[in-house]
Amino acid sequence: xxxxxxxxxxxxxxxxxxxxxxxxxxxxxxxxxxxxxxxxxxxxxxxxxxxxxxxxxxxxxxxxxxxxxxxxxxxxxxxxxxxxxxxxxxxxxxxxxxxxxxxxxxxxxxxx
Amino acid sequence: xxxxxxxxxxxxxxxxxxxxxxxxxxxxxxxxxxxxxxxxxxxxxxxxxxxxxxxxxxxxxxxxxxxxxxxxxxxxxxxxxxxxxxxxxxxxxxxxxxxxxxxxxxxxxxxxx
Numbered sequence: 001x002x003x004x005x006x007x008x009x010x011x012x013x014x015x016x017x018x019x020x021x022x023x024x025x026x027x028x029x030x031x032x033x034x035x036x037x038x039x040x041x042x043x044x045x046x047x048x049x050x051x052x053x054x055x056x057x058x059x060x061x062x063x064x065x066x067x068x069x070x071x072x073x074x075x076x077x078x079x080x081x082x083x084x085x086x087x088x089x090x091x092x093x094x095x096x097x098x099x100x101x102x103x104x105x106x107x108x109x110x111x112x
Numbered sequence: 113x114x115x116x117x118x119x120x121x122x123x124x125x126x127x128x129x130x131x132x133x134x135x136x137x138x139x140x141x142x143x144x145x146x147x148x149x150x151x152x153x154x155x156x157x158x159x160x161x162x163x164x165x166x167x168x169x170x171x172x173x174x175x176x177x178x179x180x181x182x183x184x185x186x187x188x189x190x191x192x193x194x195x196x197x198x199x200x201x202x203x204x205x206x207x208x209x210x211x212x213x214x215x216x217x218x219x220x221x222x223x224x225x
């Protein structure tokens with residue numbers, strides 16, 4: 001059974017700092033990995049999707065990497081802003097189109 | 113981008129009544145939708161997988177007679193919480209898969225009083 005772990009559970013940083021969120025998974029036979037953002041009381045917003053054949057994906061100040069063999073992904077946020085404050089979740093589907101397994105999330109607070 | 117519309121965004125109901133939550137895929141056809149429940153400060157818990165034209169697949173421990181799921185078309189799935197009780201109060205979120213990955217509704221906050 002796939003298990004997904006996110007470290008740290010919570011992170012508080014001053015504005016402008018670069019930061020890294022970590023995600024690890026136990027079964028390396030993943031189809032892809034997706035990073036989401038969730039604001040309090042809201043649904044999930046997709047940030048980046050990395051296919052199993054890819055090593056990284058970039059969108060603006062966000063960069064996600066994937067190392068299947070070691071079962072790890074990182075989300076790098078450059079020049080953090082207070083608006084980045086949210087819970088960040090990583091998730092992997094067990095097979096194409098199947099259920100997602102989520103990590104517990106990292107709650108990020110960026111202080112002005 | 114792909115949009116999944118979920119409503120209502122919040123609902124308050126009395127114990128014993130039923131509540132229906134709708135999830136629509138606005139610009140794509142979703143043969144499969146997923147229904148999640150989320151408790152405060154916790155991650156999402158998959159309740160069931162909804163398949164268009166067939167019965168939903170429920171996760172272990174989820175009462176299928178209490179959480180009725182209907183996926184009658186390729187763009188609409190509904191979750192009905194029947195005979196709701198205060199312990200059913202939670203945040204419910206639907207999701208659908210596209211080639212670009214999974215996309216989620218905005219969630220429904222259910223409060224049963």
